[in-house]
Amino acid sequence: MTSMRAALVAAAAMTLTVAVHTQSPSPAQPAAAAPPGDAERGKALFVKNGCYQCHNYEGHGGAAGARIAPNPLPFRAFVAYVRAPRGDMPPYTATVMAEQDLADVYAYLRSRPRPADVSRIPLLAR
Amino acid sequence: MNRRGFLKHASLAGAAAIATPAVAEPQSPAARGAAPATPIMSAAAETATPPEAEILTTDRTGSDFMVDVLKAIGLDYICANPGSSFRGIHESVINYGGNERPELITCCHEESSVAMGHGYAKVEGKPLGVFAHGTVGLQHAAMAIYNAWCDRVPVYVMLGNQLDATLRRPGAEWAHSVQDAAAMVRDFTKWDDTPMSLPHFAESALRAYKIAMTPPMAPVVLVLNAELQEQPLGTDVRLAIPKLAIPAPPEGDSRAVAEVARLLVAAEHPVIVADRYARTPAAMAHLVELAETVQAGVISLGGRLNFPTRHPLNVSQARAIADADLILALEVNDLWGVVNTFRDQLHRSSRPLTRPGTKVISITSGDLYLKANYQDFQRFAEVDLALAADAEATLPSLVDAVKRTATADRRRVFESRGAKLAEATSAALDRARLEASYAWDASPVSTARLCAELWGQIRNEDWALVNGTAGWAPRLWSFDKPYQFIGGSGGAGVGYGAPAAVGAALAHKRHGRLAVNIQTDGDLMYAPGVLWTAAHHRIPLLSVMHNNRAYHQELMHVQKMCNRHSRGVDRGRIGSELVDPFIDYAKVAQGLGLHAEGPITDPKDVGPAIARAVATVKRGEPALVDVVCQPR
Numbered sequence: 001m002t003s004m005r006a007a008l009v010a011a012a013a014m015t016l017t018v019a020v021h022t023q024s025p026s027p028a029q030p031a032a033a034a035p036p037g038d039a040e041r042g043k044a045l046f047v048k049n050g051c052y053q054c055h056n057y058e059g060h061g062g063a064a065g066a067r068i069a070p071n072p073l074p075f076r077a078f079v080a081y082v083r084a085p086r087g088d089m090p091p092y093t094a095t096v097m098a099e100q101d102l103a104d105v106y107a108y109l110r111s112r113p114r115p116a117d118v119s120r121i122p123l124l125a126r
Numbered sequence: 127m128n129r130r131g132f133l134k135h136a137s138l139a140g141a142a143a144i145a146t147p148a149v150a151e152p153q154s155p156a157a158r159g160a161a162p163a164t165p166i167m168s169a170a171a172e173t174a175t176p177p178e179a180e181i182l183t184t185d186r187t188g189s190d191f192m193v194d195v196l197k198a199i200g201l202d203y204i205c206a207n208p209g210s211s212f213r214g215i216h217e218s219v220i221n222y223g224g225n226e227r228p229e230l231i232t233c234c235h236e237e238s239s240v241a242m243g244h245g246y247a248k249v250e251g252k253p254l255g256v257f258a259h260g261t262v263g264l265q266h267a268a269m270a271i272y273n274a275w276c277d278r279v280p281v282y283v284m285l286g287n288q289l290d291a292t293l294r295r296p297g298a299e300w301a302h303s304v305q306d307a308a309a310m311v312r313d314f315t316k317w318d319d320t321p322m323s324l325p326h327f328a329e330s331a332l333r334a335y336k337i338a339m340t341p342p343m344a345p346v347v348l349v350l351n352a353e354l355q356e357q358p359l360g361t362d363v364r365l366a367i368p369k370l371a372i373p374a375p376p377e378g379d380s381r382a383v384a385e386v387a388r389l390l391v392a393a394e395h396p397v398i399v400a401d402r403y404a405r406t407p408a409a410m411a412h413l414v415e416l417a418e419t420v421q422a423g424v425i426s427l428g429g430r431l432n433f434p435t436r437h438p439l440n441v442s443q444a445r446a447i448a449d450a451d452l453i454l455a456l457e458v459n460d461l462w463g464v465v466n467t468f469r470d471q472l473h474r475s476s477r478p479l480t481r482p483g484t485k486v487i488s489i490t491s492g493d494l495y496l497k498a499n500y501q502d503f504q505r506f507a508e509v510d511l512a513l514a515a516d517a518e519a520t521l522p523s524l525v526d527a528v529k530r531t532a533t534a535d536r537r538r539v540f541e542s543r544g545a546k547l548a549e550a551t552s553a554a555l556d557r558a559r560l561e562a563s564y565a566w567d568a569s570p571v572s573t574a575r576l577c578a579e580l581w582g583q584i585r586n587e588d589w590a591l592v593n594g595t596a597g598w599a600p601r602l603w604s605f606d607k608p609y610q611f612i613g614g615s616g617g618a619g620v621g622y623g624a625p626a627a628v629g630a631a632l633a634h635k636r637h638g639r640l641a642v643n644i645q646t647d648g649d650l651m652y653a654p655g656v657l658w659t660a661a662h663h664r665i666p667l668l669s670v671m672h673n674n675r676a677y678h679q680e681l682m683h684v685q686k687m688c689n690r691h692s693r694g695v696d697r698g699r700i701g702s703e704l705v706d707p708f709i710d711y712a713k714v715a716q717g718l719g720l721h722a723e724g725p726i727t728d729p730k731d732v733g734p735a736i737a738r739a740v741a742t743v744k745r746g747e748p749a750l751v752d753v754v755c756q757p758r
Contacts, residue, residue, distance in 0.1 A: 048696045049695050049696055050685040050688075050689075050695060050696070050698050050699070052757065053678070053681060053682050053685055053698075053757055053758075054682060054757075054758065056565065056572065056756040056757055056758065057565075057568065057570065057756055057757075058564065058565035058568045058572075058756070060561075060564035060565035060568070060572065060756075061561070061564070062572075062573060062574075062597060062756065062757070062758035063573070063597035063758040064682060064757075064758045065758070067561065067564060069564075087469065088469060088470050088471070090685060090686040090688075090689030090690065091471075091689055091690070092689060092695070093689075093692045095692045096689070096692050096693075096695040097695075112565075115560075115563035115564045115565075115566055116563060116566065118559050118560055118563050121563055121566065121578075122582075123578040123579065123581070123582045124559045124562055124563060124578055124602070126555065126559070
């Protein structure tokens with residue numbers, strides 16, 4: 001069960017992450033700098049290595065982890081965060097997830113569909 | 127022959143044995159082996175005084191009086207898994223008491239009995255009773271008692287026990303007897319007693335109730351000696367039941383309240399944080415009045431439903447703590463955790479969330495009563511002003527003091543602040559709607575979709591969420607009635623959810639409300655038999671499962687360890703998943719007598735299944751819909 005307290009903490013975490021996501025990529029770290037990745041392999045790695053546990057299978061985030069799809073951080077920032085998270089996220093060293101693995105996961109996250117316009121979802125009406 | 131008669135005869139026989147010369151008379155061969163001869167009736171035999179007939183029945187027992195006391199207290203239900211150590215009072219409840227107020231509720235596990243009482247009390251505002259063996263029953267019940275203790279909820283536990291060793295039946299009754307039954311839970315109950323007479327029982331029963339119902343509320347234990355229950359009671363015996371008066375909850379000191387008001391009025395960014403603040407239906411209105419008077423943001427931590435989720439001053443989804451210059455904490459158990467952030471990495475660390483100079487005020491009855499062994503009281507929090515008092519009881523006088531203190535200039539500041547907060551809360555709702563739209567059509571079903579589909583089916587009913595939130599209910603639903611949420615387990619002891627939901631639904635039943643339970647899978651597997659209790663007693667409850675096929679919180683902890691050691695990162699699920707085979711909760715529930723559907727994996731199927739389940743619940747029966755969900 002997820003309590004309201006957990007939801008509050010998660011909301012704060014998500015707020016932080018959304019703020020980061022909305023930053024424009026710096027010239028030195030454009031999103032296009034991401035190496036080629038295999039989205040299908042990335043999907044398997046995302047599950048195998050437990051990323052889904054906090055970020056859910058679609059990378060859409062939830063009570064325990066931020067939304068990281070379909071617009072993750074610029075690739076270099078993404079790798080830096082995975083290697084040395086500033087928050088509670090477990091660190092993934094190169095021993096367990098090589099750079100190419102992360103590139104594949106990155107490709108998977110970017111392949112996730114964007115949501116429909118909220119106004120077209122009656123159940124989410126105010 | 128009753129016990130006293132038996133004891134009298136036994137002691138006389140003993141005395142005779144001592145007084146009689148120890149000369150053993152040899153038994154005749156006939157006496158040793160022959161069948162007893164048919165007595166030959168004679169004039170002497172027919173006219174002699176017959177030997178005393180053994181009295182095997184009685185019209186009234188001690189446990190009948192105990193039921194009189196329980197009725198006087200006002201216990202409406204007794205939850206119990208049957209046990210021989212309380213057979214006397216069990217029979218008195220169902221026959222002498224007519225099985226009405228209290229009515230016996232059949233449970234399949236003592237943890238379910240207590241957790242039902244936990245959920246019930248948070249809706250009804252008073253405890254129900256629990257019967258359990260003093261040994262094997264209490265050991266089952268202990269976890270649920272601990273949850274209620276942590277959650278400051280009254281549960282009235284009565285334990286059967288046979289104190290007199292010379293009267294115990296050989297075998298199981300010895301294994302079911304104990305010198306000090308309540309000892310096992312004394313560290314996390316507020317009071318206990320083992321009455322040695324019926325007048326003693328009456329006084330202790332009322333004392334226990336008063337103590338349980340006085341903030342900070344907590345479980346209490348009474349040990350019912352089996353002899354006391356089963357002893358015959360003459361029809362001419364008159365036993366008195368003392369008067370019961372529940373103490374008024376402690377209010378904050380008037381000078382301290384005036385100081386709180388002064389600080390609140392003077393603050394530029396006050397934030398009110400409420401946790402287990404709301405005890406009664408009146409609490410929400412008091413908090414709304416206070417918040418609106420000073421136009422302060424309110425964070426409701428979720429221990430209770432303290433504040434409407436859609437109120438423009440509800441800043442629960444915003445980062446309000448960092449901006450606050452004054453924090454007023456109402457019955458907050460973990461105040462340190464509110465004003466600090468903690469990082470769980472190889473080297474654990476923390477840092478303040480508040481800015482320097484922020485003043486912190488605490489009003490809590492938690493300062494009035496604390497025990498040492500179990501550490502649920504959380505880390506020591508630095509505060510500038512502490513009122514050892516019940517926050518709900520203190521709020522009306524605080525509201526009055528604030529109104530007296532606020533000047534016209536300050537009221538203009540309040541209005542400006544309120545307008546900004548309203549904009550922020552409106553934006554937070556829009557963010558929540560946007561976030562919920564991600565993975566809307568995913569399978570497994572997203573928890574946001576689950577909550578949105580459920581909300582769509584219940585929003586026009588008189589509903590109450592009795593367990594679980596799936597993280598999204600408080601963000602997407604409009605909670606505006608005090609009974610619409612009761613918080614969580616308190617002690618984070620898994621296994622609370624399903625039985626607490628059934629207990630809460632039992633309380634809502636008499637009000638005709640639709641009780642809704644967002645049920646996690648791991649929790650249900652602790653004691654799923656409580657679903658049968660709901661079916662058997664026709665307790666209407668809609669359970670919709672947030673089934674992520676794991677003890678997911680623990681799974682994430684193990685994953686963290688795997689990552690920390692850079693080994694076996696792909697093996698973190700071992701020991702925490704509920705797969706291979708998947709548990710078919712619909713079949714489990716059907717086998718326990720419920721309408722049930724699932725497992726549902728396509729989000730489009732969720733709404734129609736919930737609609738069918740709602741129809742069943744509105745007919746007065748429990749129903750369950752199993753939805754396979756994203757993890758969190």
